[in-house]
Amino acid sequence: MPNKAPTIVREIMSRDCYRVTGQTSVATLAEGLALHRLPGVPVVDERDHLIGFISEQDVMGKVLESSYLGDEPPLVREMMRNEVLSVPPTKSITDLAQEMLGAKPKVYPVVEQGRLVGIVTRRDVLSALIRMRHS
Numbered sequence: 001m002p003n004k005a006p007t008i009v010r011e012i013m014s015r016d017c018y019r020v021t022g023q024t025s026v027a028t029l030a031e032g033l034a035l036h037r038l039p040g041v042p043v044v045d046e047r048d049h050l051i052g053f054i055s056e057q058d059v060m061g062k063v064l065e066s067s068y069l070g071d072e073p074p075l076v077r078e079m080m081r082n083e084v085l086s087v088p089p090t091k092s093i094t095d096l097a098q099e100m101l102g103a104k105p106k107v108y109p110v111v112e113q114g115r116l117v118g119i120v121t122r123r124d125v126l127s128a129l130i131r132m133r134h135s
Helices: 026-036 056-069 093-100 122-134
Strands: 040-044 050-055 107-112 115-121
Touching: 026 040, 026 056, 040 056, 040 107, 040 115, 050 056, 050 107, 093 122, 115 122
Parallel strands: none
Antiparallel strands: 040 050, 107 115
């Protein structure tokens, strides 16, 4: 029997995802974004509860400014967005794809009972849609 195409976010999300805390320096964050090739990451507390989100766009200006001024870039907590669009792991991939058609984030934290359990990207959703079409 051929592999069943994924239908919900849990089946395509990255479980071992890069995340930062509010105490993370923006310099460390910038290195992590580059290393993991992500446009943004969830910000969590010590219990892995989602408390914010920060994107490379959010930090680019601050890193540039701090390099001109020769000072340390701020911490993530000073720049993160507190209002975060997240999805449950049981959300339909096609429903999420519909939401992603607009000017929505490229990365969604996947949250279950307030805790970060993974992330899902536009690329993950697109790949899943292609697999769904071919099954």
